[in-house]
Amino acid sequence: MSAISPIQASEETAQQSSGGFTLPLDPLLTLAAIGLGICSVLTIGPATRHNETGSPTYYVEHQAIYLVLGLVVMAALSRLDYGWLRQFKVWIYGALIVIMLAVFAIGTHVGESVRSISLPLFSFQSSELGKTLLIVFLAAFMVDRSRKLRDRETTALVVALAIVPTMLVVLEPDIGDSLVYIAITAAVLFVAGVPWRQLAALALLGVVGVTLVIVVAPALGVHVLKKEQMERLTSFLHPTHNVESSAFQQVQSEIAIGSGRQSGLPHPGSAVYGFVPENESDFIFTSLGVEHGFVGAALVLSLYALMIWRGLRILTMAKDLFGSLIAAGVVGMLMCQVFVNVGVATGITPDTGITLPLMSYGGSSVITTMIAIGLLQSIYVRARSSEALKGRVLRW
Amino acid sequence: MSLDPLQKPESRAPVSPQIALRVAALGTLALVMFGIIFFRLWYLQILTGEHYVAQQAAQRERPLPIAAPRGQILARGGQVLVSSKTTNDVQIIPSQLPPGLEGQLTKYKEALEAAEKKTLDYRAQLKDFQGAHPHVKRLAPSSRRQLRLLQREANALPHVRVAPLPASDGRLRSLFRRLGALLHIKPRAIDEEVVRSVDATSYAPVTIDTATGPGPRTVLGERQGEFPGVVQRPVDTTAYPFKEMAAQIFGHVGPVSEPELKQKKGPYKGMQAGTIVGQNGLEYYYDKYLQGTPGKERIQVNASGEPLPSTLAPLAPKPGFNLQTTIDLPLQKAGETALRGEIKIANETGRPADGGAFVVLDPVNGEVLAMASYPSYNPEVFTKPISEAEYERLFPSGIPSSGGQPLLNRAVEDGYATGSAFKPITSIGALEAGVITPTETFGAGKCLDYHGQPYCNAAYMEFGNVALAQALEVSSDTYFYTVGMRANAYGPVIQRMAHRLGIGRETGIDLPSELEGVIPDKEWLEGLVEKERKCTRKEHKPCGYIFEPNAIWTTGDNMNLAVGQGYLLTSPLQMAVAWSAEVNAYRTGGEATVPTPHLGKQIDEPNGALWQALKFPPRRRFHLNPEYLHYIFEGIHDGTVGPGGTSTNVWVGWNEEKYPTYGKTGTAERVGQLEQAWYMCFLQSASGQRPIVIAVTVEQGGYGDQAAAPVARALAQQYYHQPKAKLIAGQAIP
Structure with a gap:
């Protein structure tokens, strides 16, 4: 990994120049997380000024609280030895299934879908927290079978175990998050070294499955997906000006982003936002594009790039396979969410309803992402401390 | 700077080259994704942002x-x-x-859709009808009525009730x-x-x-x-x-x-x-x-x-x-008061007068000094939501044969036969063609017998053999029947002259719709008959271009035209224009200038300053023999002052020295109705200043001097500031 070392060198130079003191966290990853948090608050502010009559700062205040809470969680997790989690893998999987089922049992119905459980202080979205649980579980499971990583059986088992929560998410229905689950699984399998042939077979299976669900099944009169979901996925192909259709929303999102130009509209006002739904959550990137233009959007994308690069870096420097696989899962999650969410907002992918990590308004999403980043921090810290124990750079 | 960290080994087994490759692949994938997103953003915000700004502004601004x-x-x-x-x-x-509101709106939209479908049906029918009858002006009244009905239905906005x-x-x-x-x-x-x-x-x-x-x-x-x-x-x-x-x-x-x-x-x-x-x-x-x-x-x-x-x-x-x-407000007011008054008097004396119109034209420049049509309406009803009863009154569903229709400008848009008011036009046509000379006398008898068909004077009067001027003065029908009879051998000479003067063609007035009218001749009738024949053969039923499918042009038709009856269809405005052309020729020694009648004088800025003067050059100019005109104008002058003049009674007490009068009454027969009264006249000062041509008609008004001529006198009184005279109406002199 010495190929990427110059960065590492400069980073450590910085650490050394500050009097030999080393940071307890990955500085660039932390910087990216805090930077995105600030961008989130700055974007949500104007975007939601007109949403809640009477309290224009409702959304900003709450998001700020979630972010601070998330940072605390991240810092706490960085202190935890992630290796300790391995022993609980069965419990983690159990918890994952239970919270998914709990949604169906006691969740709040919003229209046709049920995605969250109302708790006294906030509403808890299982599929969000489930992402981190799935990452940790899959990593632990793979590590347990580290001698048989290239076995077909291992791959099959992982896929089988992952598909259960994924299908539960599909049933909520939440197509967007189920995509994230698939991305996490794929990333863990990929980095664990599953042979290309098996990966190809899985990909083929996936394509066949999707074809069956979207094309063949409806033709035979079996509707696996609800009508609304089908429309969301297929209307992308033929955008109309039906206000209700999600393709229309995407067109509106494109118009809004385009009108932000280089540096954004000074006062976009509710007139712009009226056309874009969920401009504080799933379409936060649209708000960003309107308010801060290409400059703002590029800055935020750079922070994501930084975060993903740090994830990949931590993946390679992790002291053990468990850490590497957790990092792989986190990177897969982040990549999937960023690309699909921004793709939806800019009209290059179908509207699937997915949050933009740390930017989108919502406690579950923010805290889940912070947990994932906390895990990365933990892996980083363990890697550094093990190096330090061996008399290497880090001395803390 | 220590190079030491660069050489550090990993704590666990170093990442295998295979895994390193995978991580690199993952990194590359991330790189490609960010590349795509950046390019898309660049495209949306930098390359085409302008377009989206416009689109954004357009859709949120109404x-x-x-x-x-x-x-x-x-x-x-x-x-x-x-x-x-x-x-x-x-x-x-x-x-x-x-x-x-939503529930009502949904129902309304559904009903509207159905109504629109119906309108489309009517449009299709209208298209078929127009396909079958391409020449509207040659339609018989019944077909014309059907056409108008179809046109109204096809152009009507679908009218749908709103559910309560x-x-x-x-x-x-x-x-x-x-x-x-x-x-x-x-x-x-x-x-x-x-x-x-x-x-x-x-x-x-x-x-x-x-x-x-x-x-x-x-x-x-x-x-x-x-x-x-x-x-x-x-x-x-x-x-x-x-x-x-x-x-x-x-x-x-x-x-x-x-x-x-x-x-x-x-x-x-x-x-x-x-x-x-x-x-x-x-x-x-x-x-x-x-x-x-x-x-x-x-x-x-x-x-x-x-x-x-x-x-x-x-x-x-x-x-x-x-x-x-160009409207002279006091003149307009006086004229309308007089027209309403005469119609009222007519109604009180048992004549069912129910419609009328007048035009006052400056014959030299074509300015319409006053123009009116009765019955009228107050346009203010259209400035606020209109009740259905009022709407029905203004736009009656049926088309009556006479009266009603306040929206119709009878002075311009409606066509009539004119009766004897047409005779000065017949005269000049016949004289110019050499059919008659101004001095030869003929036309004795109460009636003229032509192929067993009697053509009689009104009220069976006997005028004896008269020359042109006297024939005009007393309005001898037998004289003009003879003119029409003789003229038929010369071809459509009266028609050609009438057409040149402005009858049976659009005057070019600055109003959106005007009647073209009909000046009937052999060719016209044959065309109509031929068309009816073709259409009947195709449709196996009468098409209504003409009542008598076997009609042929007869001398009788020409005789009827000579006295302003028969197939003639013209408007008061056309008559005023034709008279103006003759007046202009009379005034200038033969130079017949056909003016373009117009109501617009100039366009002013909102603050009152002149912005643009409107110009209406004359339609045509041609030469007429001034000698002939002399006789004609002598005749119509005598018509207003002579002992046998048909409107002498109306001009009693008029200052004839200062403002000599030239006038011709007309009494157009209408099937099943009382005659339509017409009066055409020309006045100017003795020195030839301030000439005006007045055309007045009253549907079912009776004889020309009864309802129509008094209105002309009232107009002349106002225009020349003459004292008002109590008019004796109802003297049955044709």
Whole structure:
């Protein structure tokens, strides 16, 4: 990994120049997380000024609280030895299934879908927290079978175990998050070294499955997906000006982003936002594009790039396979969410309803992402401390 | 800087090259994804951002037009005939109303769709009809009526009733009820208006009342809370200070119609729905000047089209130009009073006069000094929501054979036979063609027997053999029947002259619709018969181009034309123009100038300054023998002063030295009705100054001197400031 070392060198130079003191966290990853948090608050502010009559700062205040809470969680997790989690893998999987089922049992119905459980202080979205649980579980499971990583059986088992929560998410229905689950699984399998042939077979299976669900099944009169979901996925192909259709929303999102130009509209006002739904959550990137233009959007994308690069870096420097696989899962999650969410907002992918990590308004999403980043921090810290124990750079 | 860290080994087994490759692959994938996103953003925001800014602005801004004050229509000299006045509108903002409108709206939309389908059916029928009958002007009256019916149905906006509000929507019902009671409008009418308007433009406020008095205004202002969604706004409306006077000339205004808006070309292109435009008359003809440029209230809306608080400054409207007409206001007033008075007298004396018109033309320059049509209407009814009863009165469903139809400008748009008022035209035609000489005498007897068919003088009078001038003075039908009989051998000589003078062709007046008319001859009749024959063969039933499918042009037809009867179809305006041409020839020693009659004099700026003078060059010029004219004008002069003159009784007491009169009565026979009275006359000062030509007609008015000529005298009195005379009407001299 010495190929990427110059960065590492400069980073450590910085650490050394500050009097030999080393940071307890990955500085660039932390910087990216805090930077995105600030961008989130700055974007949500104007975007939601007109949403809640009477309290224009409702959304900003709450998001700020979630972010601070998330940072605390991240810092706490960085202190935890992630290796300790391995022993609980069965419990983690159990918890994952239970919270998914709990949604169906006691969740709040919003229209046709049920995605969250109302708790006294906030509403808890299982599929969000489930992402981190799935990452940790899959990593632990793979590590347990580290001698048989290239076995077909291992791959099959992982896929089988992952598909259960994924299908539960599909049933909520939440197509967007189920995509994230698939991305996490794929990333863990990929980095664990599953042979290309098996990966190809899985990909083929996936394509066949999707074809069956979207094309063949409806033709035979079996509707696996609800009508609304089908429309969301297929209307992308033929955008109309039906206000209700999600393709229309995407067109509106494109118009809004385009009108932000280089540096954004000074006062976009509710007139712009009226056309874009969920401009504080799933379409936060649209708000960003309107308010801060290409400059703002590029800055935020750079922070994501930084975060993903740090994830990949931590993946390679992790002291053990468990850490590497957790990092792989986190990177897969982040990549999937960023690309699909921004793709939806800019009209290059179908509207699937997915949050933009740390930017989108919502406690579950923010805290889940912070947990994932906390895990990365933990892996980083363990890697550094093990190096330090061996008399290497880090001395803390 | 220590290079030490660079060489550090990993704590665990170093990452295998295979895994390193995978991580690199993952990194590459991330790189590609970010590349795609960056490129997309670059494309959206930098390359095409301009386009999106425009699109964004366009879709959130709904320009709500602020009506521009329409230009005023002025009399010559500047008196305001049609004004633009500011009134207080009561408007309803649909989005602020209590719930209940949605259900009604849905039902209404469904009904409207069905009605539109029906209109399309009518359009198809009309197309078929027009395909089968390409020449409208040669249609027989019955077919013409059918055509008009089809045209009306095909062009009518689908009229659909709004279903009543269900009792469950009590708050909305109660609001409409209270508002209705306050403004004296039926709650149902308010409801209907709101539904129709919301259907058309969901974001626009609905105007409910345009002339709210101070009482209701105060109530609405003070009790805002009790009338949610009801607001007041000052607006400009068109006002008609002289009410029914010259209504058909001005025409009325109203919102631009659906078919007009759909036109790809013309004055309505790009116009906002609901814009007030001239619907007919001068308001229509000069609409582009009177229109003005509407201002814009820039309303911002969200995705559902609901208005949002807006900070955009409104653009002020630009008022329209004023149109100064050639109308002489006192003359117009005096003429209308006289026409109404004569019709009233006729009705009181047992004549069912039910329609009339007059035109006063300056023969030299074609200026229409006064023009009217009876019955009339007050165009103000169109400035506010119109009740169905009123609508039915103005646009009756059936087409009566006479009377009614206040929207019809009888002076310009309706065609009649003229009776003897046509004789000066016959005379010049026959003289120029050499059919007769001015001095030869003929025409004795009460009746002229032609192939066993008697052609008689009115009231079987006997005038003996007379020369042209005397024939005109006493209006000898037997004389002119003879002229028509002789002329037939020369071909359509009377017709050709009449056509040159302006009969049976459009005059070019600055009004949107005028009658072309018919000047019948052999060729015309044969064409019609041929067409009827072809059509009947195709349709296996009479097509109605002509009553008698085997009609042939006879000398009798020519004889009828010579006395202004038969197939002749002309308007008072055409008669005035034809007379003007003869008058011009008489005044200038043979130079017959056919003027272009016109009502527009000049376009003024809103502040009154002249902006553009309107020019109407004469239609044609040709030469007539001044000697012939001398005899004709001697005849029609004697008609007003001579002992046997048909209108001598009307001009009793007139200052003949100062303002010599030349006039001809006409009594057109109409099947199954009392005769239509006509009077044509020409006056000027003894020195040849201030010439005018007057045409008057009264449907079912009786003899020409009875209902029509007194109106002409009243007009002349006003024009030359002569003392008023008590007219003796009803003396049965034809």
